[in-house]
Amino acid sequence: MKDRLKNLDLITAFLWLLRAAIILVVAWGTFKTLLSNPYTSRNWLDFIIFGIAQGSMYALIAIGYTLVYGVLKMINFAHGEFFMSGIFTATSALAIPLAASGFMDQHPLLSLLAIGLLSMLISVGIALLTERIAYRPLRHAPRLMPLITAIGASFFWQYYFRGLFGSQVRPFPTVAALQGSIPFLNTTVLKTHVLVVVVTVLALVALNFFITKTRAGMAIRSVSENKDVAALMGINVDRAISMTFATGATMAGLAGLLYALVYGQVHFFMGFIPGIKAFTAAVLGGIGNIPGAAVGGLLLGLFESVGPSLFLQGLGIPAFNQLKDVIAFTMLVLVLIFRPQGIMGERLAEKKA
């Protein structure tokens, strides 16, 4: 015991103190909140539902970060723009004219399918273009270069789409069939939230099938294991990488549609914050790990929604809702301190150590 104490260096001790302090603050805040109990069980359930809906979108976007990291070991910071480009185009070029012509009210399902498809197509197109032009020439460059290129690509696409469709906030047309809510336990859930969760689950199941059962999915996995060996086994590495980008962008395009349905407005800058949050979710879940991205996204959404009320309200902090990002990132710090590889990031640990 004495020896161990002697060997304890200052930074390790500080880190332990920090961990203890964060946990204490969280526990104390939770205790105080629950003691004064300002919310009914219905409110808590509402917070959880809001969190799951928001988290589902983060999860879908996070898939793209994690897939690309898996094969290229690079953080694709332009991924938020893939998300924006699809739905911004689909809203401006398709949804608004459809709603104006009255077609959307008559055939809501058909319209949403068309809008969703266009959103995914554009996202995939932009992703493939970015990969081909901006990333592929840099594949053997030092790792920081594609990272900076990705940030540049992100700006490029933001202002490209701003030029195309303007800098205004564009409202996404309301879909009459998705208005209102349905009863659930002792509360009600918005129909759009139900749709988000159902679509996300279906998309994740389909993704799982694609990655584990199809030839293209297996090619992606083998390239992510080892590019050189995969190439020796006759896999077209460039194609597999393009496929990876396309898969991630499909999920992002889908998330775009859900985002537009839930929040009802799109603009050229809308990809930035969800992109950063989804990247956080991917790191939280263990970057490179697909189920991890889903779990990380869901957890991040829940922390943001439930966290401020649960941890901070009891501490008497004014305007505690403004601190929801602080909560989300504190949780990230906590998880990374105890599990630097992220919640489900085993594979990464083996490979990168």
Next chain:
Amino acid sequence: MSKKAFSILALLVVTSLLLAACGAPAASGGADAPAAEGDVVVAAGDPIRIASALVISGPNTDLGLDSQHGVEIAIEFKGEIKGHAIELQAEDDGCSAEGGQAAGQKIVSDPSIVAVIGTSCSGSGVPMAQVVSDAGYVMVSPSNTAPSLTDPAQAWKPGYLRTAHNDKVQGAAMAEYAYSVLGLSTAAAIHDGDPYTEGLANAFRESFEALGGSVVAFTAVNVGDTDMRPVLTSIAASEGGAPAFLFFPVFTAECAHLATQALEVAGLENTVRGAADGCFSAASAEAIGDAAPGMYFSGPDLSFSGDVYNQFAAAYQSNFGTAPISVFHAHAFDATNMVFACIEEVSVEGADGSLTINRQAMRDCLYATSGFQGITGSLTCNEYGDCADPKIAVYEIVDGEYVSVWP
């Protein structure tokens, strides 16, 4: 790279990007701004140059572009001053502290600029007032309304004036409308941390409580937030019960999210919603869409009349092909004309046809403005640059148009 180093790097990247996204106010760079030169000399045949710094990009474009149109019409009507044409250099304040700082630095690095019309957003006005004042320049804002900007204990700087109302007046008007006219006795307010929104929310709270109402919740969201349902749920569960009136004087995007999502939160179905002039534009009305019934907007009283206004409105329509798209076009027109009046007063013609304008004299002249007849009323500047003749009205959206309902 070891996994530990990677986690640290990832954290750093995330936090730094988040900080950038949150728009932390940039430190003032006033110290290295060029020193006051004293005089602007406009050579014979050269134009007199003024700058504008208004929000002309992003979701709040309508707000700034509308004011810029006002400035352009004022220049068109004026034509020339003492034989010199007038030239506008239009900058973007970005509706953020960084944007105001950058636009300010760019303007004061150009010694030919005589005065600045701007900013649109109070958040940009705070750093820009510092930069512009330190450089000896003068700025007149057509739409900054935050009380702190003309409060010498807070953000006021000696080169700053405005023709927009002070939000103490607007907050009081909204409180009176909610409490006395609508008969609502409980309220909640939400701001986004920006000086304009926080100042107005505070002014509303003070007036509402002074009238005898109770404010059950006073909280904030972040610029860029989209999911407002958690904060609205906590407001609905306030100790004093769900508020009868919910006031959120924030900008277009967040305002539309709050307006639509409040209808979907249990406990707030019957709450009357209120917003202010930051959410008063064609784009805002479009973004709010079907959620408009049951929502009120405070803003400057736009029931202008008189020949000048009629000419102004006709010029706006013919130059830009639309009716005014936001609310501060007339304030911008008045601000520009105040500047022109002072240029005429203080400029000295040289024998070679040049024009010399002393910056300090410009400032003194603008501060001495008294009984100036503009579209927005009779403008008289006080010692801290508040020049407005403030008249506030309350509006609602009917078929996508803002229609005045009070007074």
